[in-house]
Amino acid sequence: MLSILIPTYHYNAYPLAQALEKQALEANIIFELICVDDGSFSHLNIENQKINNLTNCKFIEAKKNVGRTASRLFLAKQAQYNWLLFIDADVLPKYHDFLSKYLEKIQYNFQAVFGGFAYQETSYYKNKSLRYTFGKQREEVDANIRNQTPYKVIISANFLIKKAIYLELIKNNTDNSYGMDYLLGALLKKHQFQILHINNEVYHFGLDENLNFLKKTEHAMQTLNNLYVSKQITSNDISLLKAYRFLEFLFLQHLFGKFMAFFDSKIKKNLTHENPNLFLFDLYRLGYFCRIPK
Structure with a gap:
């Protein structure tokens, strides 16, 4: 039933x-x-x-x-x-x-x-390239791989x-x-x-259009920050939190956030292009996360 x-x-x-x-x-x-x-x-x-x-x-x-x-x-x-x-x-x-x-x-x-999740190639549009690329590379994951870290x-x-x-x-x-x-x-x-x-x-x-997906990503980082600060979530299975904890251990989180802010406009230009780079997307998210007050 x-x-x-x-x-x-x-x-x-x-x-x-x-x-x-x-x-x-x-x-x-x-x-x-x-x-x-x-x-x-x-x-x-x-x-x-x-x-x-x-x-x-x-x-x-x-x-x-x-x-x-x-x-x-x-x-x-x-x-x-x-x-x-x-x-x-x-x-x-x-x-x-x-x-x-x-x-x-x-x-x-x-x-x-x-x-x-899965994505059809016909769902790709230039103005939705970031959401499509993220989904294709980060969400369309075989179950055997997902079961290795099941809560991730x-x-x-x-x-x-x-x-x-x-x-x-x-x-x-x-x-x-x-x-x-x-x-x-x-x-x-x-x-x-x-x-x-x-x-x-x-x-x-x-799929969200590129700029809308970036805004949703920022909201997701704010949500993650709230969950992290309130200790409802740890860094165990989330790659971004692992990177943040490493920067925090070295007392570099604030410097990294400020440094990345200088490149935000250039990174956004790439992320809203037809072939967005997800490594830059990760740096953008991490930099934004570092700038959120803890």
């Missing part, structure tokens, strides 16, 4: 809901599908209302924007089954047996299963988790901030929950 939960905001989730309903019916799965729009009041919700016509599916149009994490908590509380499959609205399953691949793992002693590559846009565990982890962590996947990974590791990564990817289509 499976609750499929789709948070959305100003996006047409109907094609995804259709694809998942088709798979569930063909596999004869006991399921429900709930999609919630987080108070966008979008004209696209005319399409999303069609989800109500699908088998065991419903669409809820929230009247207030509460943020990504709180919206997911709402979905989890609405769910009637013990296993939750969270999947973002801007994706489509790569495999025709996507749901079955997840359900095969329920019999084993795992509390969460992560399917992964945590992508909450496509994962299965026990309802009781998710509610316990998230109930006090509904901050409306970009970058909360850092916290999910840290909480799973803190409690030593057994997680598994499998090759059950979804194709990611809703």
Whole structure:
């Protein structure tokens, strides 16, 4: 028995809901599908209302924007089954047996299963080159590699988790901030929950334009800083925090942040070009992180 939960905001989730309903019916799965729009009041919700016509599916149009994490908590509380499959609205399953691949793992002693991300070459556009390149090189990772450091590559846009565990982890962590996947990974590791990564990817289509992705990246660094300062997260599995701790050990973090600020405009020019360099992207993120007050 499976609750499929789709948070959305100003996006047409109907094609995804259709694809998942088709798979569930063909596999004869006991399921429900709930999609919630987080108070966008979008004209696209005319399409999303069609989800109500699908088998065991419903669409809820929230009247207030509460943020990504709180919206997911709402979905989890609405769910009637013990296993939750969270999947973002801007994706489509790569495999025709996507749901079955997840359900095969329920019999084993795992509390969460992560399917992964994939990107089609047709999703590349020059004005979205940074998000595409980052996704292709950093998120499209084989499960064998992800399982070597299981709490590091945590992508909450496509994962299965026990309802009781998710509610316990998230109930006090509904901050409306970009970058909360850092916290999910840290909480799973803190409690030593057994997680598994499998090759059950979804194709990611809703790519941000370059400048917007840079702004979201800065917000993610602020979120990471808040989690780090409040000791909700450590540097164990996050490469950027390891680099920061090294600079801090040498008392060079402030100098590095100021030094990198001189090159921000040149780095941004590269990152918004058609072939962005992810090493420069890492330096940009680290420099920005060093300049955030601790």
